[in-house]
Amino acid sequence: MPTQCTTKPLILDHIEQCVDEIIQRLGKEIRVGLPLGLGKPPELINALYLRAKADPSINLTILTALSLEKPVAGSAVEAAFLTPFVERVWADCPDLLYAVDATNSQLPANVKVQEFFFKPGSRMNNLAAQQNYVSTNYTTAARDIFNMGCNLTMQAVCKPGDGPATHYSLSCNPDTSIELVRMLQASGRTHLVVGVVNQRLPFMGHSAVVPANVFDVVVDHSRYYTTLFSTPKLPVDLADYALGFYTSALVKDGGTLQVGIGALGDAVVHALALRQTDNSNYCNVLNALNRPNASQVFAEQIGGHTPFDGGLYGATEMFVDGFLHLMQTGVLKRKVYGHWALQKLINLGRCNPQQLEPTVLDDLAEIGVREISPDDFSVLKQHGLFKEGVLHEGVWLVLPNGQRVLANFADKSTRIALQASGLGRSLKQGIVLHAGFFLGPGSMYSTLSNMPETERDSIHMLGVEHVNQLDLNPVLYSEQRTHARFINTGIMVTLGGAVVSDGLDDGRVISGVGGQYNFVSMAHKLPTGRSILMIRAVRENGQGDAPSSNIVFSYGHCTIPRHLRDIVVTEYGVADLRGKSDSQVAKALIHIADARFQADLLAQAKKAGKIESDYEIPAEFLNNTPGALNSSLGQFVGSGVLAPFPLGSDFTPVEWALAKALKRVKARAASTPKWKLAMKALLAANPPASAQPFLERMNLLQPDSIETKVVRALLLEELKAQGEINEALG
Structure with missing residues (x-):
């Protein structure tokens, strides 16, 4: 039952009561601003969405970014693999029902979802999502959501203990919420601020802590203390590692770090940690990359290869679990202070x-x-x-x-x-990491929750208006962010130095600009700052299509304009583009392109008059091939220096072996005539004993159809090729 306080907030113990309260106070024109990612309260937005689905007179607009969804199987075989994994990792974490319907193009006419960032690639062919996408820098997202008429904000929060609370923590998402609420309060616009307590969220202090009376309504009951959405780790391959190690050598001891989520971010983190904890092997990997002398000199000028004495400080919009890894390995230890x-x-x-x-x-x-x-x-x-x-x-x-x-x-x-x-003995309350939001694997959340308070207080969650720019306190932030290395990823780069990160030249949005533009711009404003954009040199298109170069002569869309060009890294090296001529930029990028595409790129640049007609690519750059990369770095895979999951994994060893094999099974099944597949299934040998854990995990011990028999036969062959099955088949 609701507990009515004499002052805000109204405390409720059921989501449906909260929906009633929202409609009673705001009416049926509701424009709700939701935090990015983890900070969404799924039970409340689901209840409000279902109420709107049931009542067409309610006009509901959802203003947000990054609506997270669990993976969905596309076939019975995928379901056999995914279902146990999803149940284990996400447990009782609710689906975001509006996101599920949006994915399936089933949103009702009275509900609109407007997002400024998609999960990469998830909305490429979704017409409604593409049409309702709002392009904005992350730093101005709160302003834009406010200007779009937001009259309701809701967020998952936590409290310091049991019972009534005088204050709450915004935990994972103070990134835009504080700014948006401030705008709403100053505007005089009728609005509601709602919090939903989930005590599984880590209690983060500093700017993330807000007084209870910030909220108009708080929903608090243990039934809503559900599993937090997590992002399982992706495997890191050799190309990712090459990118990560090249980049890590550009990071200066005593400097500042920003790095993002995904395999490339994990590769950078692992390289930085290895530089600190196993410098001999770190240098061995760098040497195996056969960096040109000029590249080594440049890296030593702005970065280094030795362990971290002063350490790094983090200033990042996204706090990924890699920062915890860097804290634990003694890399992230440089403290900054607020004066x-x-x-x-x-x-x-x-x-x-x-x-x-x-x-x-x-x-x-x-x-x-x-x-x-x-x-x-x-x-x-x-x-x-x-x-x-x-x-x-x-x-x-x-x-x-x-x-x-x-x-x-x-x-x-x-x-x-x-x-x-009157003078103190030593400084205290220094900060090793300023961040806007966090998102990661479940282990990250438990580590934060179990961390000693003094250590957790060295992490300061705050708004992106502080983290993503210098404007609010340029003198202080410039002093804190010395030797900043803002490391982000891109999809393509043109020979002019423009980078494509969020969309295609046909207008389709892949993800969103997020904070990338702000960090690139900030790197140019800071006296010792550098922007580093990591881009895979080649894109393997799959399904029989030929690979293509991610270094292109020109492209009809860009995220980072050419006048902000700085450092670009591929798996084949580093290109320093800052302050260079168009000819120098084009040459530097061709030097780190995949060798299969270098001649064509050079010809296009010469035809356009950007490179002199008699220029030839130096021999040291002509061996940029996946085969050469495998020859250089393959030795470190077997030794464990370059592991597939350097920061841990939610997969069991059996699941990881299956994941690799099933990917190849799918490709073989798609490219093999059906009659051959049927013959393979009918003539398949009996599985050896060592195959049992894999077949049991996939429910293939007793296949009951031609399809499942085909899958089992192909799977056994792939597992044997991987070395998971030692006995002969049959």
């Missing part, structure tokens, strides 16, 4: 956070800190520059011994008095 002058002194080596020297006050005065405002005092005291007993009163500082001095570092007597009895 520009303090951070500047640390960067200059004039302030040791572990041991404050009296001269730090003189140095603060020297670099321009004079009058100490209440805000300055609060931040400096929070970080331990002042002892606990020091107070700020008007124009005075009151020391623990009762002495009153001017709140001004320019006053020598103030500095002397503080040095004697």
Whole structure:
């Protein structure tokens, strides 16, 4: 039953009551802003969506990004593999019903879904999704959702303990919510802010914590403490690893890191961790890549290959589990602080956070800190520059011994008095990671929840208005983000240096720009910042189609314009494009293209007059082939240095073996005449004992149809080829 408080919020214990409250207060024109990804409260949005499906007089618009869906089997064979996996990994995590209907083009006429980011490739042929897509930088998403008439926000939250709460944590998604609520409150627009408690969310502090009265309604009952949506790891192949290792050598000790989700992000993280924990093997992999001398020199200039002494600090919109891995391996350990002058002194080596020297006050005065405002005092005291007993009163500082001095570092007597009895011993509450949202495997959520509070407090979740740009505090953020390496992925790059990351030249949207543009732009604004865009050189199209180059002469769509070109990395090397001429850029990109496409790219560039007619590609770049890559890095797979899942996996060993084999089974079945498949099934030998775990997992111990017998026969052959089955078949 609802518990009515004298002040906000109204506490309810059932979702349906909340839907009633929403319709009663807002009427039937509802435009709901949902957080990206994990922060959506599935039970509430499902109940509201079902109410709209049942009542055509309700006009519901859902404004969001990245609506996560569980994998769905396309055949009985896929179902046999997927169903147990889905049940184990996602358990009682609810489906987002509007997303399921959107995928199947079954949304009712009175419901519209407008998204600014899709799961990559998931909406390519969905006409409604393509037509309702909103292109916006992540930094301006809250503004745009507000301007689209949002009058309802809802978010999954958690509380610090059992019982009534005076405050809640936005946990995984303070990225746009805080800004959007601020706009709604300032506008005078009739609106509702709703929270749904899920105590499986890790309680994140700092900016993610909001007072209870931010919410108009909170739904809190243990039935809604359901399994969090997770993103199982993808395997990392040799091309991914090559990209990751090339990129890792561009990261400078004492610098700043942004990296994203997926196999390429995992490859970078693994390489950085190996650089720290097993530097010998790290260097062996780099050497095996046969980097040209100029590339090695460039990497040493802006990055390095040695272990991390000062460590890295993370400033990223997306907090992926790789950052936890880097914390655990001692890479992510550089702490930053919330006052520009303090951070500047640390960067200059004039302030040791572990041991404050009296001269730090003189140095603060020297670099321009004079009058100490209440805000300055609060931040400096929070970080331990002042002892606990020091107070700020008007124009005075009151020391623990009762002495009153001017709140001004320019006053020598103030500095002397503080040095004697008011200076702290060391800095505290430093931050190793600022991030806008998190999403990852289930192990990430449990690690965060079980992490000691002091360690978890070194992670600060906050809005993308802070993380994705410099505008709100350019002096502080520039000092914190020294030697920033903003690492993102792209789909294609043109010989002019423009990068395609979110769509095709026919107008179809693959994913969305997200924060990529903001980070690339920020890299150009920071004195020591660099943007690194990782792109697979070649695309294997499958289904018998020939592979194609992801380095192209030109393309009819771009995400990052050519004037923001910086560093591009493929599995064949690094191209430094910043400040280079068009001819130099085109040559550098051809040098890291797949060898099968280099001649054609060079011919196009020459025809367009972008490269001189007598130019020839140097011999050192002509061996850019998958075979050469396998020869270089294959040795490290067997030794375990380059494992398929360097950061862990939700697959069991049997499932991973099956996943690899089933992919090839599907390809063989599609390319083999049906009569041959039938003969194979009829003549198939009896399976050996070692095949039993695999067949049992796929429900193929006793196949009962020609189709399942074909699958079993092909599967056994592939498992034997993989070395999973040692005995002869039959």
